[in-house]
Amino acid sequence: MVRTAVRTAPETLPTASLDPAGATPMMAQYIEIKAANPDCLLFYRMGDFYELFFGDAEIASRALGIVLTKRGRHGGAEIPMCGVPVDRADDYLSRLIALGNRVAVCEQTEDPAEAKRRGPKSVVRREVVRLVTPGTITEDRLLDPASANLLLAIGRRKTGEGATAYGLAAIDISTGRFSLSEVSGGDLAGAIARHDPREIVLSEAIHADPALARIWQESRAAIVPLAQAELEPAAAERRVREQYGVSTLDGFGNFTRAEIQAAGTGLLYIARTQLAARAPLSVPTREEAGSTLAIDAATRANLELTRTLSGERTGSLLDTIDRTVTANGARLLAERLAGPLTDLGRIAERHETVAYLAEDHALRRAIRETLARAPDLARALSRVGLGRSGPRDLAAIRDGLMAAAGLGAVLIQAGTVTAELAAIAEALGAADPDLADTLQRALADELPLSRRDGGFVRAGYSEEVDEARLLGQDSRKVVAALQARYAEETGCRTLRIKHNNLLGYFIEVPQSVGEACLKGLQREFVHRQTMVDAMRFTSVELGDLERKISGASERALALESAIFEELAGRIVEQSSKTAQVAEALAAIDVAASNAELAVELDWRRPEVDDSLAFAIIGGRHPVVEAALRRAGEPFIANDCDLSGETRGRIRLITGPNMGGKSTFLRQNALIAVLAQMGAFVPAASARIGRVDRLFSRVGAADDLARGQSTFMVEMVETAAILNQATRRSLVILDEIGRGTATFDGLSIAWACLEHLHEANACRALFATHFHELTALGDRLARLDNATLKVAEHRDGVVFLHEVVPGIAERSYGLQVARLAGLPASVVTRAGAILKSLEKAERGRPARAKIDDLPLFAALAPPPPPEPPAEDPLATLLDAIDPDALTPREALDALYQLKRERAEKR
Numbered sequence: 001m002v003r004t005a006v007r008t009a010p011e012t013l014p015t016a017s018l019d020p021a022g023a024t025p026m027m028a029q030y031i032e033i034k035a036a037n038p039d040c041l042l043f044y045r046m047g048d049f050y051e052l053f054f055g056d057a058e059i060a061s062r063a064l065g066i067v068l069t070k071r072g073r074h075g076g077a078e079i080p081m082c083g084v085p086v087d088r089a090d091d092y093l094s095r096l097i098a099l100g101n102r103v104a105v106c107e108q109t110e111d112p113a114e115a116k117r118r119g120p121k122s123v124v125r126r127e128v129v130r131l132v133t134p135g136t137i138t139e140d141r142l143l144d145p146a147s148a149n150l151l152l153a154i155g156r157r158k159t160g161e162g163a164t165a166y167g168l169a170a171i172d173i174s175t176g177r178f179s180l181s182e183v184s185g186g187d188l189a190g191a192i193a194r195h196d197p198r199e200i201v202l203s204e205a206i207h208a209d210p211a212l213a214r215i216w217q218e219s220r221a222a223i224v225p226l227a228q229a230e231l232e233p234a235a236a237e238r239r240v241r242e243q244y245g246v247s248t249l250d251g252f253g254n255f256t257r258a259e260i261q262a263a264g265t266g267l268l269y270i271a272r273t274q275l276a277a278r279a280p281l282s283v284p285t286r287e288e289a290g291s292t293l294a295i296d297a298a299t300r301a302n303l304e305l306t307r308t309l310s311g312e313r314t315g316s317l318l319d320t321i322d323r324t325v326t327a328n329g330a331r332l333l334a335e336r337l338a339g340p341l342t343d344l345g346r347i348a349e350r351h352e353t354v355a356y357l358a359e360d361h362a363l364r365r366a367i368r369e370t371l372a373r374a375p376d377l378a379r380a381l382s383r384v385g386l387g388r389s390g391p392r393d394l395a396a397i398r399d400g401l402m403a404a405a406g407l408g409a410v411l412i413q414a415g416t417v418t419a420e421l422a423a424i425a426e427a428l429g430a431a432d433p434d435l436a437d438t439l440q441r442a443l444a445d446e447l448p449l450s451r452r453d454g455g456f457v458r459a460g461y462s463e464e465v466d467e468a469r470l471l472g473q474d475s476r477k478v479v480a481a482l483q484a485r486y487a488e489e490t491g492c493r494t495l496r497i498k499h500n501n502l503l504g505y506f507i508e509v510p511q512s513v514g515e516a517c518l519k520g521l522q523r524e525f526v527h528r529q530t531m532v533d534a535m536r537f538t539s540v541e542l543g544d545l546e547r548k549i550s551g552a553s554e555r556a557l558a559l560e561s562a563i564f565e566e567l568a569g570r571i572v573e574q575s576s577k578t579a580q581v582a583e584a585l586a587a588i589d590v591a592a593s594n595a596e597l598a599v600e601l602d603w604r605r606p607e608v609d610d611s612l613a614f615a616i617i618g619g620r621h622p623v624v625e626a627a628l629r630r631a632g633e634p635f636i637a638n639d640c641d642l643s644g645e646t647r648g649r650i651r652l653i654t655g656p657n658m659g660g661k662s663t664f665l666r667q668n669a670l671i672a673v674l675a676q677m678g679a680f681v682p683a684a685s686a687r688i689g690r691v692d693r694l695f696s697r698v699g700a701a702d703d704l705a706r707g708q709s710t711f712m713v714e715m716v717e718t719a720a721i722l723n724q725a726t727r728r729s730l731v732i733l734d735e736i737g738r739g740t741a742t743f744d745g746l747s748i749a750w751a752c753l754e755h756l757h758e759a760n761a762c763r764a765l766f767a768t769h770f771h772e773l774t775a776l777g778d779r780l781a782r783l784d785n786a787t788l789k790v791a792e793h794r795d796g797v798v799f800l801h802e803v804v805p806g807i808a809e810r811s812y813g814l815q816v817a818r819l820a821g822l823p824a825s826v827v828t829r830a831g832a833i834l835k836s837l838e839k840a841e842r843g844r845p846a847r848a849k850i851d852d853l854p855l856f857a858a859l860a861p862p863p864p865p866e867p868p869a870e871d872p873l874a875t876l877l878d879a880i881d882p883d884a885l886t887p888r889e890a891l892d893a894l895y896q897l898k899r900e901r902a903e904k905r
């Protein structure tokens with residue numbers, strides 16, 4: 001299966017078992033380094049290339065489409081090799097990482113000349129300086145600006161008889177974000193799907209747990225199991241303490257053992273991949289259990305929240321609602337959409353801000369215009385902390401801080417704002433204004449990518465740099481100035497300062513002037529050479545100038561580098577404040593984006609409360625509506641009321657194919673998600689009693705990638721809903737039971753409805769083509785029937801997409817089939833078959849079939865065991881009187897018994 005092949009790290013590389021004996025010295029070094037990094041592709045630096053050998057070369061050449069060549073022999077066989085140029089390594093790296101590979105970057109750590117000095121056969125010293133893995137990258141070129149790049153570490157603890165809790169550490173080293181949470185075993189898959197990590201690190205024991213195998217198989221992340229021995233609980237705690245330089249974790253709040261285990265595992269892995277550098281992570285925040293709306297992986301996929309079923313962002317809900325103007329904001333919006341809240345206070349606070357910004361157009365515009373100038377502060381900050389930054393990262397911090405200061409001023413000017421905006425304004429003001437100011441003074445307008453290129457310090461910031469540059473870049477001018485001065489002092493207009501390899505810089509004058517100089521005209525001149533018609537001199541000043549000129553460019557670079565270090569140091573000192581500024585920028589971008597969306601599309605503020613209401617008036621599906629709008633067609637808004645005082649309601653929707661059942665179901669789930677993430681909703685009004693869990697299932701969705709029977713998948717997922725949905729949950733079931741024979745499917749759908757109504761007592765929408773189920777409307781008190789209106793014409797039907805109370809009479813399957821282009825002969829034949837089938841059924845209407853069934857059979861106590869049926873063997877035995885039998889009769893009786901027994905089998 002493609003998914004598995006893409007996800008897992010490369011299969012064990014044959015290189016791992018290579019014998020260094022008999023290898024050339026360089027190959028022996030390669031084999032040794034490779035042996036220490038067996039599960040990574042090794043980028044081995046040789047001059048201007050990173051070379052890959054043996055199995056690594058084969059994997060990389062296949063993955064990157066680069067030529068596989070050979071280099072020498074080892075153990076009698078040719079060594080496969082391929083290489084990537086160092087200056088384009090990032091492109092290749094990103095492609096390998098995207099395929100789930102991990103790469104060890106091995107650099108030359110000494111000058112080749114030095115190696116030569118050790119002896120003719122010595123090999124240049126090389127070391128792995130970094131492991132590049134999907135979850136630990138920080139370079140902009142390797143990262144998607146609009147998505148978080150999470151490493152998820154998992155720990156666990158026993159919480160009781162047979163129960164286990166899992167600690168999750170979600171770490172984004174590209175921004176320093178670090179959060180901890182704990183979930184039950186049943187919620188683990190959903191929590192992983194919510195975080196959508198690029199890489200998961202965990203103990204071998206958790207990885208090998210058969211109960212969790214499916215999670216790892218289905219995850220898009222690269223999975224890295226670590227040996228149990230490395231993950232001792234005490235070591236995990238120590239690692240967390242060391243990361244933050246504290247002697248106890250008490251000040252951080254009450255983390256559970258599983259959370260600390262997860263944090264320790266994550267930190268261990270990060271330390272291993274970053275080698276020398278320590279990742280600048282923020283202090284972990286703890287997320288309370290139940291603080292987000294639980295949405296399992298299947299529901300997320302089905303509702304296409306952050307990506308479509310085919311894995312694209314385009315066409316997802318996120319794509320449709322994103323009006324953010326910064327990468328930082330886009331990431332936060334995705335995070336909020338993936339984890340809507342359950343806390344009513346926090347939800348209302350976000351709605352309040354959206355309402356405020358939706359109303360104040362001028363303020364919203366000012367905020368968005370200022371934000372559009374703010375670069376990705378969080379990622380630049382992280383690179384500075386890791387010592388992996390360039391001048392443009394410093395500029396990003398400068399511009400980010402300046403935008404923040406500008407925004408703070410805009411908010412202060414706005415006066416009384418909402419509580420959330422006031423908190424944002426305060427965080428924006430937290431940064432030291434001196435830092436932005438210093439960066440502004442220090443950095444030039446045009447900046448090189450790398451600090452090694454120099455030229456990034458603004459002229460006028462440092463006298464030393466200016467002087468060094470002047471000498472380096474403008475040495476001719478300096479020499480010319482000195483030449484002009486000497487010419488004036490000597491009165492010799494033909495005096496020249498020249499340069500050759502033998503003398504270096506020298507002063508040349510005609511013979512006569514030279515003689516005068518020797519006699520004391522110019523005391524400081526020191527004679528070097530007499531030519532036929534000229535004399536050459538040097539001077540102390542010229543000697544100094546020469547030394548300065550030759551060291552100038554190196555000195556300029558060194559001075560710039562020192563300034564860079566100093567600026568980076570100041571940024572690191574302030575990093576926690578700057579991180580807060582970055583978070584505030586993201587939060588205001590998201591709020592303004594939601595407000596912009598609400599204004600643009602006339603979305604309304606929902607009311608989320610503690611009731612069991614679900615009353616939507618004029619609801620729309622945001623993605624379908626957007627698609628129809630592009631096609632110039634209207635979307636028909638629909639109401640939906642599932643409100644219950646103490647228990648929810650169920651709406652059973654029958655209707656024609658193509659009528660809009662699936663759209664209606666999903667739009668209501670999406671409205672709940674949007675409301676609880678703190679956004680406005682596509683409806684005229686919405687009152688929603690806080691939803692704790694959201695479930696959405698589509699009957700027998702094709703799931704070939706998983707390699708499971710489609711019906712089996714449908715049943716496993718339905719079982720999860722019936723077992724987990726609470727009174728507060730919202731359940732969306734679309735054609736459950738359609739994946740099997742009609743009567744099996746009908747009975748399963750029927751029993752599921754009863755269970756949802758009686759046991760789960762949740763709010764639910766249930767779409768079906770089993771029209772027989774509508775009879776349940778009379779029997780289940782809180783079940784209503786609804787259908788989608790259709791206008792019938794002589795030559796076909798028109799779907800009006802309007803949800804109305806009632807029952808669909810027909811499915812209009814044949815009409816849809818004709819619309820789809822099924823050959824006319826097939827449609828006509830199907831029509832004839834349908835007629836005769838309906839005739840046969842008419843004698844026994846659907847309603848009668850349901851009426852025959854006992855109500856709530858699924859929930860009734862099991863019937864008492866039936867009395868055993870009569871056993872013919874026992875009857876035969878009872879009839880035998882051994883004392884009355886002859887030996888012959890006894891033998892016959894035995895044969896008869898055996899015969900009877902054989903028949904029974």
Ligand SMILES: Nc1ncnc2c1ncn2[C@@H]1O[C@H](COP(=O)(O)OP(=O)(O)OP(=O)(O)O)[C@@H](O)[C@H]1O
Nearest residue numbers: 634635636637656657658659660661662663664801
């Ligand atoms: N409320 C609406 N307003 C306008 N067009 C709609 C509406 N709802 C659905 N549609 C259109 O009808 C198409 C079919 O909708 P949908 O897939 O929801 O139907 P369905 O009843 O679930 O069909 P089936 O039973 O065949 O799965 C949509 O792609 C959309 O273009």
